Amino acid sequence: MKLYSYWRSTTSYRVRAALNLKGLSYETVLVDLVAGAQKDPAYITLNPAAAVPTLVLDGGAVLTQSMAILDYIDATWPEPRLIPTDPLDRARVLAVAHSVALDVHPLNNLRVVLALDAKFGATSAQKSAWMQGWMAKGFTAIEAHLAPNTPFVSGDAPNIADLCIVSQMYNADRWKVPLDAFPNLARIAANCMAVPAIMAAHPDNQPDAKEIK
Amino acid sequence: MKLYSYWRSTTSYRVRAALNLKGLSYETVLVDLVAGAQKDPAYITLNPAAAVPTLVLDGGAVLTQSMAILDYIDATWPEPRLIPTDPLDRARVLAVAHSVALDVHPLNNLRVVLALDAKFGATSAQKSAWMQGWMAKGFTAIEAHLAPNTPFVSGDAPNIADLCIVSQMYNADRWKVPLDAFPNLARIAANCMAVPAIMAAHPDNQPDAKEIK
Numbered sequence: 001m002k003l004y005s006y007w008r009s010t011t012s013y014r015v016r017a018a019l020n021l022k023g024l025s026y027e028t029v030l031v032d033l034v035a036g037a038q039k040d041p042a043y044i045t046l047n048p049a050a051a052v053p054t055l056v057l058d059g060g061a062v063l064t065q066s067m068a069i070l071d072y073i074d075a076t077w078p079e080p081r082l083i084p085t086d087p088l089d090r091a092r093v094l095a096v097a098h099s100v101a102l103d104v105h106p107l108n109n110l111r112v113v114l115a116l117d118a119k120f121g122a123t124s125a126q127k128s129a130w131m132q133g134w135m136a137k138g139f140t141a142i143e144a145h146l147a148p149n150t151p152f153v154s155g156d157a158p159n160i161a162d163l164c165i166v167s168q169m170y171n172a173d174r175w176k177v178p179l180d181a182f183p184n185l186a187r188i189a190a191n192c193m194a195v196p197a198i199m200a201a202h203p204d205n206q207p208d209a210k211e212i213k
Numbered sequence: 214m215k216l217y218s219y220w221r222s223t224t225s226y227r228v229r230a231a232l233n234l235k236g237l238s239y240e241t242v243l244v245d246l247v248a249g250a251q252k253d254p255a256y257i258t259l260n261p262a263a264a265v266p267t268l269v270l271d272g273g274a275v276l277t278q279s280m281a282i283l284d285y286i287d288a289t290w291p292e293p294r295l296i297p298t299d300p301l302d303r304a305r306v307l308a309v310a311h312s313v314a315l316d317v318h319p320l321n322n323l324r325v326v327l328a329l330d331a332k333f334g335a336t337s338a339q340k341s342a343w344m345q346g347w348m349a350k351g352f353t354a355i356e357a358h359l360a361p362n363t364p365f366v367s368g369d370a371p372n373i374a375d376l377c378i379v380s381q382m383y384n385a386d387r388w389k390v391p392l393d394a395f396p397n398l399a400r401i402a403a404n405c406m407a408v409p410a411i412m413a414a415h416p417d418n419q420p421d422a423k424e425i426k
Contacts, residue, residue: 048357049316061301067315068307075300087288088274094281102280103262106319119343120333130332144261 001026004046004054006033007206008174010105010167011066012053016201017163017192018070022077026055030208033110067101070160082160089154093161096145096153100164104138108171131175135168139182146184151191158192166192170203214239217259217267219246220419221387223318223380224279225266229414230376230405231283235290239268243421246323280314283373295373302367306374309358309366313377317351321384344388348381352395359397364404371405379405383416 003019003026005012019026031037031052038050047054047064055063055072063069074082084090106112108131116122116130142165146153153161169189172179179186192198203209216232216239218225232239244250244265251263260267260277268276268285276282287295297303319325321344329335329343355378359366366374382402385392392399405411416422 049312049351049354051316063304063308065308065311065315068304068311071307072300072304075303087285090288091276091281091285094284095276095278098278098281099262102278102315102319103264106315107325112320115343115346116333119339120329120335122333126332130328133328138262141262 001058002029002056003027004029004031004043004052004056005206006031006052007203007209009033009052010109010171011051011101013167013170013201013203014066014160014163015053015055015069015073016206017158017166017198018073018082018160020197020200021080021082021158021195022073023197024073024077028207032208067097067160070163074160080157082158082163084154084159092145093154093159096142096161097164099138099142099145100161100168103141104135104168105164105171107134108168108175128175131171132177135172135175135177136181139172139177139179139185143182143184146188148184152188158195158198162188162192163198165189166198214271215242215269216240217242217244217256217265217269218419219244219265220416220422222246222265223322223384224264224314226380226383226414226416227279227373227376228266228268228282228286229419230371230379230411231286231295231373233410233413234293234295234371234408235286236410237286237290241420245421280310280373283376287373293370295371295376297367297372305358306367306372309355309374310377312351312355312358313374313381316354317348317381318377318384320347321381321388341388344384345390348385348388348390349394352385352390352392352398356395356397359401361397365401371408371411375401375405376411378402379411 003015005016005028031043038052044050046062053066053069055069063072070082084093113127116127152158165185166189169185216228218229218241244256251265257263259275262277266279266282268282276285283295297306326340329340365371378398379402382398
């Protein structure tokens with residue numbers, strides 16, 4: 001398999017972590033989002049949204065959209081389970097995962113920051129306030145769904161919701177979102193980063209990671 | 214079951230359509246998003262994100278997040294299937310559904326328009342350009358995934374991707390997004406609206422629909 005990935009992309013981080021947790025090997029193809037490599041015509045034929053991640057299976061099938069890719073990975077290599085099989089458990093875990101993937105992340109990525117710049121001449125402080133504001137709003141809702149004493153979202157092992165949380169918390173750290181009000185999210189992110197398969201997927205551990213001041 | 218819903222909410226539309234396609238009966242509880250009813254403390258205890266839809270099952274379980282609710286509905290009442298069971302078919306259908314639900318809709322809803330107003334004093338023309346721009350960008354990517362001659366995303370019956378498309382196309386019409394470049398999306402939306410169960414879920418057919426000039 002080939003995974004088209006960018007180190008700081010939190011959606012790539014989710015998929016890297018899932019592949020690692022399943023013990024699957026894959027080749028990483030670097031897509032430099034800041035340099036605009038996602039707009040290369042050859043890449044667009046793989047992923048018409050000009051986004052990462054893209055997973056190309058050994059048979060040649062091309063998968064896009066991180067949450068659809070995670071669904072495929074979990075259906076194809078079921079151990080360890082990332083999405084419960086019981087419909088109600090599944091709905092609860094997906095609700096937390098989607099609270100990150102649909103309510104927080106889409107408002108907090110590079111293309112949106114660039115659009116605020118281009119369309120409204122947003123200052124650096126306004127961009128930070130935008131990022132921090134949506135994350136704080138989303139985190140407040142998610143925190144209310146989480147139990148106070150479990151290591152992960154549902155018990156003792158990370159699932160799809162934990163992968164969404166740990167990757168979004170990386171972005172929260174990057175944008176200096178105050179986290180005092182979110183002890184459950186902070187605990188879950190710390191526990192995820194203590195899992196070697198997840199830590200290996202962390203942006204700082206990717207071949208394209210850069211030191212940014 | 215009780216569905217907390219708002220007529221113009223495209224995420225509510227998706228869930229209404231799914232419940233109707235399955236032939237399930239449910240009580241609709243109206244949440245007036247424009248009046249701020251979603252911020253009522255009693256509602257927040259049900260849905261901490263202060264969003265619609267929320268589905269309360271007969272046993273009392275509370276489900277949030279439209280895509281997680283659709284997953285639950287399909288797992289619990291499998292006929293007609295809205296999400297394929299084969300992992301690769303499933304990944305492809307979810308990729309289209311998520312292209313709407315993660316890449317388009319989150320940037321195109323009421324709370325974002327209000328934020329552009331509050332933070333950047335966006336004019337009416339700037340707000341229209343924002344809505345039209347993200348929809349056109351997302352639709353361009355989705356159009357590339359669609360086959361030119363099938364009535365729906367995958368063949369002869371609507372699935373979860375079609376439900377995401379028809380509801381987003383309602384919003385596109387509302388914001389006057391030019392659709393000439395998107396014949397596949399237009400055909401799919403028209404075919405969806407010819408299905409009585411989906412048309413019954415259309416915003417204009419809800420009890421809280423208002424005539425808006």
